[in-house]
Amino acid sequence: MAGKFQVRFMPDNRSAIVEKGTSLAEAARQADVFVKNLCGGEGVCGQCRVKILSGKVETDENAKAFFSQEELDAGYVLACQAKVEEELEVLIPPETRMEDAKIMVSEAGDKGLQTVPIVRKIYMSLPPPTIDDNISDIARISRELRKRLGWHSYEISLSCLRRLSEKLRESQFKVTASVAKDKNRYKILRIDQGDTSQNTYGLAVDVGTTTVVAQLVEMGSGRILGVAGIPNQQASFGEDVISRTIYACKEGGLNPVHEAVIKNINELVHQLTSEKGISPQDIIAIVAAGNTTMSHLLLGLLPCSIRLEPYVPTADVYPQIFAREIGIEINPEGILETLPTVSSYVGGDIVAGVLACGISESPHVQALIDIGTNGEIAIGNLDWLVCCSASAGPAFEGGGTRCGMRATKGAIEKVIISQGQVSYQTIGNAKPRGICGSGLIDCMYELVKNKIILPDGKFNLDNNDPRIQVVDEIPSYIIVPGKESATWILGSLLSRL
Amino acid sequence: MAGKFQVRFMPDNRSAIVEKGTSLAEAARQADVFVKNLCGGEGVCGQCRVKILSGKVETDENAKAFFSQEELDAGYVLACQAKVEEELEVLIPPETRMEDAKIMVSEAGDKGLQTVPIVRKIYMSLPPPTIDDNISDIARISRELRKRLGWHSYEISLSCLRRLSEKLRESQFKVTASVAKDKNRYKILRIDQGDTSQNTYGLAVDVGTTTVVAQLVEMGSGRILGVAGIPNQQASFGEDVISRTIYACKEGGLNPVHEAVIKNINELVHQLTSEKGISPQDIIAIVAAGNTTMSHLLLGLLPCSIRLEPYVPTADVYPQIFAREIGIEINPEGILETLPTVSSYVGGDIVAGVLACGISESPHVQALIDIGTNGEIAIGNLDWLVCCSASAGPAFEGGGTRCGMRATKGAIEKVIISQGQVSYQTIGNAKPRGICGSGLIDCMYELVKNKIILPDGKFNLDNNDPRIQVVDEIPSYIIVPGKESATWILGSLLSRL
Known part of the structure; x- marks a missing residue:
């Protein structure tokens, strides 16, 4: 006997209409209500306690072991193991909610970047073609870029070439080229009329297992304009990397987990740009770092083999892509660079840390300790580096x-x-x-x-x-x-x- | 007083329903009927003579100069200068039709290519990962490619990485990689399960102003399996390059001219693959050559500045793109390489000719004369090459x-x-x-x-x-x-x- 029923979650008063037999955890996700979940819906962590206020659910016998008789009488069930039987009203108690989480973000500072930005906007006032200098439009742009950025081959996409002829002539050959560096390649992302070199912003994103933090950076100066952090929405699929991997490797599981973190990043883009009064269109580059599983989930790659012996990721070096390819809403020609991974359990986050601390450029032996949900310790100098990692966060946060x-x-x-x-x-x-x-x-x-x-x-x-x-x-x-x-x-x- | 009317073209008995005021030339295009057109619809060549069998059109006074009084009385008008007033029946007389054009194509032969194909399919049976050899999946593939194709950095797209982990494990690490060379880059286009290296086909396309000719090539052996040619459908926008350029540079004119040649290529793909009993999906690469304007129109680039002093094309070297980006229906990861242009009037067609004849590799001075709609003469040897070009075809074909x-x-x-x-x-x-x-x-x-x-x-x-x-x-x-x-x-x- 099939049918659809409304499930209302309190105290948020949000609801979803779901098929009979849907788990309460899934219904909560559809209603966009957070329910704590350490084990990824396996019914073994007992963290997703909810209380049925009205209506009937089908429960699993094993799940009862998590509750006292008083709690069972009061209507407590595990959200992941309770199935919708009819119209329901469900209370998410405080211990199961994601309450005003405190996320540590460093202050937005004025410290200039010492490095070359991944995308540079170059304004150029080109000499118009004459009969003695009638090289192609794109050769004219490349010739100028070679003077400014060095003798490279500058790649250009088809979409960028289209209407280029018109753009150049309408603007009297005064244009701004956005040039991205991708490993050893130089790519012209956009050519805009006039001087738009002032509006170049980038986003540095730390894709943490628990928290996603982003810095808004003014690309020309390296100035950090703002910083914001929000809980990783993937938490509703499991709090630790292993639970999320198991979820993502279920039939149809990858996309929801992938999309959760994209939603996070879009929210951060929106938050930071509206705070600073700029447009998401002005963001031309995102650099993201995360552990290997987070990087895979960010890009929509299957993380399944990372978890199983012999622990093999799909990729260690990730392609630079257009952010739009994975639904991130910045400039349509804006890129996403994902920092490379060393191995399945030494990810781009520790690579970013080592780079930022300068360990790999110093003659002195130094150590970097990163205690996040996953913890890593890297020790070394400019000659050598070793690193190890272990699950750290859940041990501190109720998992152990x-x-x-x-x-x-x-x-x-x-x-x-x-x-x-x-x-x-x-x-x-x-x-x-x-x-x-x-x-x-x-x-x-x-x-x-x-x-x-x-x-x-x-x-x-x-x-x-x-x-x-x-x-x-x-x-x-x-x-x-x-x-x-x-x-x-x-x-x-x-x-x- | 607006309205839509049916216009029927004889002897093909094809019709289109168009807005009042539409030119007969445009109505013919919509009905997919060819009407000769040397000047691109400017009303100056007098080639688009048609006869009104029934119904009324609004005609331009100047157009009458192209006809005798008898012809005017019989209902002759210029299709480009006559506008639909009501329901019409129109005869396309023989001199205005594209009749069984004779297109010279060289015989399909067995001559092996001496060069390396632009896309190679490499079958590899990889050692499955072990705890002592647990590099990432893509690093495992690159390692094998480096043994087979040399020490390069092999780029991979995001779409290619997705599900890669699953593909490898399902096939016990026996896969076929399709690798394209793009200037100095090596790109992995596809990774397929099992050995698919036998089904590698390419298309060599000569995008002529008058005729589009394609050869179907077996990429492994270089064997030419078939050849076919059809009239360039852009002819309905003007027979010569200049007329088509003028048309393409009108508001909204570029797309129809661009799409006409794409339609040509898709037709050739269909014709050649169904003849040989293979699928368009098996074509993984197209190499196209044409004069500079044809190359621009093929890629949808504005050709306007090519025609005007100081004769500047948008691009001389064209990006290698996915064929699907411009609507060519082959393998979705199949590429299109457009041969580079030397200048506005020395295009990729003569570059292809010089390469194929080996002029640029011989110590002897040789000449290549290519008399097409546009004619070029190239003279030189391995040390030097000069080339000049002039409009040739129309001079022979009624234009002069x-x-x-x-x-x-x-x-x-x-x-x-x-x-x-x-x-x-x-x-x-x-x-x-x-x-x-x-x-x-x-x-x-x-x-x-x-x-x-x-x-x-x-x-x-x-x-x-x-x-x-x-x-x-x-x-x-x-x-x-x-x-x-x-x-x-x-x-x-x-x-x-």
Whole structure:
């Protein structure tokens, strides 16, 4: 007995009309409502708890293990394992929502880029052709570009050649050429009438597993005009890379995951350009960096073999494409360059970090530690570089830590221990609900500084600190006593470090 | 008072429904009926004579000068200057039609190409990845290509990378890569599962002003499988390059002229592939050569400045494009390479001729004479080359010769003069109506051989040949006496040589 039913999600009051049998997680995606999801819809993480306010769902028996009898009686189900039976009203409780996530972005600064921009706009006032100088229009442009940018072969697309003759003559041969560098090639992207060299903007995008951050850059000067970050919308297909890979490799799974991050980037383009009063058309280039799986999903490449032994990506060096090819709404001739990958688990993000820090140009051995959802450590100098990586974020954010949580409202983000007294700060100054990555690192630092943890990595059980407790034979340190909210036990984290 | 009317063209019995005020020439184009047109619709060549069988047209006063009073009374008008007033039936008389044109195509032969094909299909059975050899999928393919085709950087498009991972694993890493050479670049066009290297076909297209000829080539062996030629459909916009340029440079004029030759090429693709029982999908490359204006119109580039001092084309070297970009229906990843142009009036056709004859590789000075609608002469050797060009075809085909005509039914195509006796042959063995280019060259040769024309280029008026006559002070030679059909007078041609 087929049929379509409306599912309304509270407190957002958004709804979707879906086929009978659709999972609540899928219905939420269609209603554009975020539901936490660590395992990619496998029914094993228990993070997608929702409460049925009215109506009936078909539930999986195994899913009941995630709830107490009171919760089951109150109507709690796992969104990924509950199927729509009739018209529904569903509450997404706070712990399942993506609340005002705190995203760390560095300040927009004035630091000039030391490098040559990937797209340059060159204004040229060309000598009009005469009978003694009647080379072709494009040869005239190339001749000028060679004077300005060096002796290269300048490629031009057919669309760029069309109407070129008219453009040149209408503007008395005063035009601006936008020239992109693509590996060793030079490509003329656009030829515009008059001097448009002032309006050249680029976007640097960090495609993080959890967060997508973009900087708006004035390409001529390298000045950073603005920066913005938003949660990676792919999270609704799984919070970590592995869950998303599994989702993307299901029949029909790749496109939704691919499109989610494109939506992110378009949102950032819109946000940054409207803030600065410029048009998305003025953005002529995007440089994106992400881990190997993120780069694959950004470009719509299958990430499946990255996850499985022997861990092979489709590509390590990605083609420079027109941003429009994947639906990014900037200048129609604007390009997208995706930073190359070293291997399946050392991606373009760490390549970007190494480049930006100058490690690979220094004679001194230096290290770069990038703790994101995936963490990498690169060590080396101008002669050699080694790098390793491991899943880092989920260990901090609830995937593996008993009291860990994402950096949302109520997460402890700062900890100070002084003479046995603990003070802390939570995101949004809310009552503490858990501890996020920044809080954990702060806490570790303070524990070591105060000799509560000794150089061997073990708790100093001899100092009789009442905050050190042994629970289930695992030593723990109490940051917030139960009466202030609940009992935080660090042991489960520490036993893993 | 607007309205739409049907215009029916006889003897083809094809019709079009057009707005009131549309010219008959335009209506004929819409009905896909060929109407001769030397001047591009300017009303000055008088070649587009048609006869109104029923209905009324609005005519231009100046156009009447092209007709006798009898013709005007019989309903003759110029198609380009007559506008539809109501429902019409129009006769296209024989002299205005494109009749069974004779197109000279060389025989399909077995001569192997000495050069490397522009697209090569490489079948490769790759070693599957292991934990010790886990480079990316595309790096694995490039590594093999470097062994087979040399150490190049192999570019790959995004569409080609998509699903690559799946393709490789489904086929146990046995795939065929189609690799195109584009100037100094190597581009992977397609990666197909299994061994598809047998089905590699290319098309060599001569985009002539009058005729479009294509050879179907088996790319692996260089074997020519078939050849076909059809009249260039652009002729309905003007027979010579100048008229077509004028038409294309009118508002909205470029696209119809561009699309006409695309239609030609698609027709040739269809004809040759169905003849040989292969699919248009099996054609992976087209190499096209034409004069500079033809190359511009093929690619949809404005040819306007080619015609005007200082005679500047938009491009001399054309980008290699996907054939689909201009609507050519071969393999969707198939490419179109357009041979480069030397200048506005020395085009890719003469470049192709020089390359094919090997002039530029020989120490001996040689000459290439290409008499087409536009004629070029190139002289040189491996050290130097000079070339000049002039309009040639129209001078032979009615544009400038009193008795000249296109190579259609009734045209004298062979002339033999022996001991004062003249024998000739016409196309279709019809009664002689004029003389075409081949006939004129034959005739010139015979006149010189028989010393009727002397080495100084003048008639030998002393030999009392009764066929030499002086008409309007211009000496002429009678090939066919009036009683056999009409009087052919060569003088007007000779006075131009």
